[in-house]
Amino acid sequence: xxxxxxxxxxxxxxxxxxxxxxxxxxxxxxxxxxxxxxxxxxxxxxxxxxxxxxxxxxxxxxxxxxxxxxxxxxxxxxxxxxxxxxxxxxxxxxxxxxxxxxxxxxxxxxxxxxxxxxxxxxxxxxxxxxxxxxxxxxxxxxxxxxxxxxxxxxxxxxxxxxxxxxxxxxxxxxxxxxxxxxxxxxxxxxxxxxxxxxxxxxxxxxxxxxxxxxxxxxxxxxxxxxxxxxxxxxxxxxxxxxxxxxxxxxxxxxxxxxxxxxxxxxxxxxxxxxxxxxxxxxxxxxxxxxxxxxxxxxxxxxxxxxxxxxxxxxxxxxxxxxxxxxxxxxxxxxxxxxxxxxxxxxxxxxxxxxxxxxxxxxxxxxxxxxxxxxxxxxx
Amino acid sequence: xxxxxxxxxxxxxxxxxxxxxxxxxxxxxxxxxxxxxxxxxxxxxxxxxxxxxxxxxxxxxxxxxxxxxxxxxxxxxxxxxxxxxxxxxxxxxxxxxxxxxxxxxxxxxxxxxxxxxxxxxxxxxxxxxxxxxxxxxxxxxxxxxxxxxxxxxxxxxxxxxxxxxxxxxxxxxxxxxxxxxxxxxxxxxxxxxxxxxxxxxxxxxxxxxxxxxxxxxxxxxxxxxxxxxxxxxxxxxxxxxxxxxxxxxxxxxxxxxxxxxxxxxxxxxxxxxxxxxxxxxxxxxxxxxxxxxxxxxxxxxxxxxxxxxxxxxxxxxxxxxxxxxxxxxxxxxxxxxxxxxxxxxxxxxxxxxxxxxxxxxxxxxxxxxxxxxxxxxxx
Numbered sequence: 001x002x003x004x005x006x007x008x009x010x011x012x013x014x015x016x017x018x019x020x021x022x023x024x025x026x027x028x029x030x031x032x033x034x035x036x037x038x039x040x041x042x043x044x045x046x047x048x049x050x051x052x053x054x055x056x057x058x059x060x061x062x063x064x065x066x067x068x069x070x071x072x073x074x075x076x077x078x079x080x081x082x083x084x085x086x087x088x089x090x091x092x093x094x095x096x097x098x099x100x101x102x103x104x105x106x107x108x109x110x111x112x113x114x115x116x117x118x119x120x121x122x123x124x125x126x127x128x129x130x131x132x133x134x135x136x137x138x139x140x141x142x143x144x145x146x147x148x149x150x151x152x153x154x155x156x157x158x159x160x161x162x163x164x165x166x167x168x169x170x171x172x173x174x175x176x177x178x179x180x181x182x183x184x185x186x187x188x189x190x191x192x193x194x195x196x197x198x199x200x201x202x203x204x205x206x207x208x209x210x211x212x213x214x215x216x217x218x219x220x221x222x223x224x225x226x227x228x229x230x231x232x233x234x235x236x237x238x239x240x241x242x243x244x245x246x247x248x249x250x251x252x253x254x255x256x257x258x259x260x261x262x263x264x265x266x267x268x269x270x271x272x273x274x275x276x277x278x279x280x281x282x283x284x285x286x287x288x289x290x291x292x293x294x295x296x297x298x299x300x301x302x303x304x305x306x307x308x309x310x311x312x313x314x315x316x317x318x319x320x321x322x323x324x325x326x327x328x329x330x331x332x333x334x335x336x337x338x339x340x341x342x343x344x345x346x347x348x349x350x351x352x353x354x355x356x357x358x359x360x361x362x363x364x365x366x367x368x369x370x371x372x373x374x375x376x377x378x379x
Numbered sequence: 380x381x382x383x384x385x386x387x388x389x390x391x392x393x394x395x396x397x398x399x400x401x402x403x404x405x406x407x408x409x410x411x412x413x414x415x416x417x418x419x420x421x422x423x424x425x426x427x428x429x430x431x432x433x434x435x436x437x438x439x440x441x442x443x444x445x446x447x448x449x450x451x452x453x454x455x456x457x458x459x460x461x462x463x464x465x466x467x468x469x470x471x472x473x474x475x476x477x478x479x480x481x482x483x484x485x486x487x488x489x490x491x492x493x494x495x496x497x498x499x500x501x502x503x504x505x506x507x508x509x510x511x512x513x514x515x516x517x518x519x520x521x522x523x524x525x526x527x528x529x530x531x532x533x534x535x536x537x538x539x540x541x542x543x544x545x546x547x548x549x550x551x552x553x554x555x556x557x558x559x560x561x562x563x564x565x566x567x568x569x570x571x572x573x574x575x576x577x578x579x580x581x582x583x584x585x586x587x588x589x590x591x592x593x594x595x596x597x598x599x600x601x602x603x604x605x606x607x608x609x610x611x612x613x614x615x616x617x618x619x620x621x622x623x624x625x626x627x628x629x630x631x632x633x634x635x636x637x638x639x640x641x642x643x644x645x646x647x648x649x650x651x652x653x654x655x656x657x658x659x660x661x662x663x664x665x666x667x668x669x670x671x672x673x674x675x676x677x678x679x680x681x682x683x684x685x686x687x688x689x690x691x692x693x694x695x696x697x698x699x700x701x702x703x704x705x706x707x708x709x710x711x712x713x714x715x716x717x718x719x720x721x722x723x724x725x726x727x728x729x730x731x732x733x734x735x736x737x738x739x740x741x742x743x744x745x746x747x748x749x750x751x752x753x754x755x756x757x758x
């Protein structure tokens with residue numbers, strides 16, 4: 001009886017399982033989404049997991065991974081047990097077969113495993129009808145990862161307005177603009193794609209899915225192809241495909257909240273500013289820290305009732321305009337400063353009740369951050 | 380006004396805080412036990428934390444840490460804030476003073492912190508009346524750490540019989556015997572102290588406190604002094620003192636449960652056995668794994684209903700006596716095998732309903748483990 005499906009190196013299988021397992025649904029442990037979809041095709045082994053919003057697929061090609069494919073077959077097995085048992089096998093080569101219906105048999109040296117699965121037809125497929133989507137372009141992985149890190153941190157964590165938990169991708173002509181805002185802070189970055197993307201349009205991708213994608217993009221010199229489909233977006237790089245659902249609802253037009261003018265502008269060493277904001281944030285009751293810029297110095301402070309207070313100061317490189325005092329959420333400011341990729345940070349004060357603008361040193365940078373001040377009784 | 384208490388290197392202070400913070404009470408966040416006791420004495424800075432059962436004290440000597448002590452003083456400050464803020468300061472030297480009652484002032488370069496504390500008189504002191512305890516001996520740190528790792532894992536995790544959550548230290552003449560048992564497994568190891576400890580006696584130390592002690596013993600070539608007091612035990616090594624409450628209640632006499640005879644004895648490579656037990660334990664429903672020894676081979680297996688099953692086998696080095704079959708808790712067996720410090724493990728089968736004995740290869744070893752079999756419907 002020809003039952004053998006495939007022989008595969010343990011290291012290749014573990015690597016693929018680690019990747020797809022990031023999409024395994026943790027909220028529905030009994031559903032098919034708590035499983036890993038496994039399919040042996042003519043010349044590749046496909047592993048896939050999905051939590052309905054995010055789908056991750058790894059296709060191991062026969063030649064690249066020295067697979068020995070004997071027969072096609074497919075099954076969905078429980079992710080937790082599959083991951084644990086493969087790790088515990090001692091042999092370097094693992095044999096996978098299916099000689100009973102819905103049972104995966106795994107053999108490695110003296111270890112014999114029977115793992116009960118469920119039918120693959122219940123597993124949501126990646127949509128092959130949209131294999132030729134209308135919008136398709138490529139971005140360098142390093143740029144994509146940095147942009148996600150900078151922008152996605154400003155997306156909302158609350159489900160009050162679901163569309164704000166996403167990052168807006170605005171494309172038109174050859175530019176792609178990422179933007180996220182939770183109402184208090186805003187981050188945006190423009191990427192030049194080098195491909196004409198046609199008429200202006202916008203999609204909104206859950207920030208959580210972008211964070212997962214970011215962790216999977218290993219080689220910064222590679223490129224990722226982004227394909228925008230009807231209600232989904234697909235990222236493809238080498239053997240890896242990551243597909244995300246899009247968020248419905250109108251993403252607010254935020255260009256009008258970005259101040260054009262400013263009252264003061266100052267430049268500070270990024271590492272000094274970050275360290276001082278982290279320091280005063282330790283004592284920030286309700287996360288409020290106070291910034292006070294005077295000639296030559298930015299003074300930072302915070303207090304927590306009955307615990308204590310802290311004051312710090314950072315020298316300014318330069319300051320144009322008037323002295324000012326403003327209170328902001330310290331935690332949010334830390335995220336923003338971390339995202340600025342230049343040695344010095346440019347801060348623009350635009351008024352007591354309008355956002356503080358944070359920019360890299362280079363005026364031509366495609367990156368911008370805003371943070372709305374908090375009104376306090378003494379400011 | 381002379382208010383300065385002490386100047387200290389940031390690295391020394393962080394190191395001491397990390398040590399004592401392991402004893403900070405997590406269950407009473409508002410009590411004085413959620414704090415760190417800080418005392419500047421004539422020639423040392425003392426830090427201390429306690430959760431009532433465990434107290435950890437670090438005494439930084441002026442000369443060894445290049446302290447600059449200006450004045451004595453003491454206070455208890457909230458551990459969480461103290462730890463966070465010290466880490467975030469940028470300067471290498473930190474100045475600590477108290478110019479307001481119950482407020483610790485911390486200064487480092489441009490950072491100024493005021494941290495509200497409480498009175499030190501509420502903090503439970505280490506007992507100085509017992510500075511000259513009746514029983515006192517020294518053990519090599521490497522031996523002490525290994526012994527704790529081997530024995531304390533067998534202590535009970537349940538509070539049903541509190542005394543079983545501890546490790547019994549039996550001393551008499553020049554030997555110290557550590558023993559722990561949760562009723563299913565038992566571990567014991569004898570240490571030769573080289574000091575006459577006087578008439579036989581026994582104390583029982585909470586396993587949790589021994590685990591914490593073990594993490595703090597860094598240098599395996601050093602020695603720790605153990606002082607047994609009325610209702611406590613104190614471990615001292617260099618600047619570190621760890622004091623543990625003792626457990627009340629009679630620790631059961633367990634020598635009669637250790638089988639003297641056996642029906643079969645086999646030797647197996649430790650790494651192979653550990654790997655196979657870990658492998659079959661993945662599928663062990665109720666943690667039950669089955670062992671079956673026949674000439675030349677130990678077969679291991681387990682199953683979880685509706686998930687699957689796994690079988691593995693390990694070659695035996697030698698086997699004396701009859702073939703046997705027994706079921707045990709796989710998780711417990713893993714802990715035991717990890718504790719055996721020899722290349723080969725000796726397994727002794729003593730009957731279907733009496734404990735499996737696990738020993739190192741060397742018959743003269745001072746180490747012994749037992750695990751009680753589980754009765755299953757097919758064994």
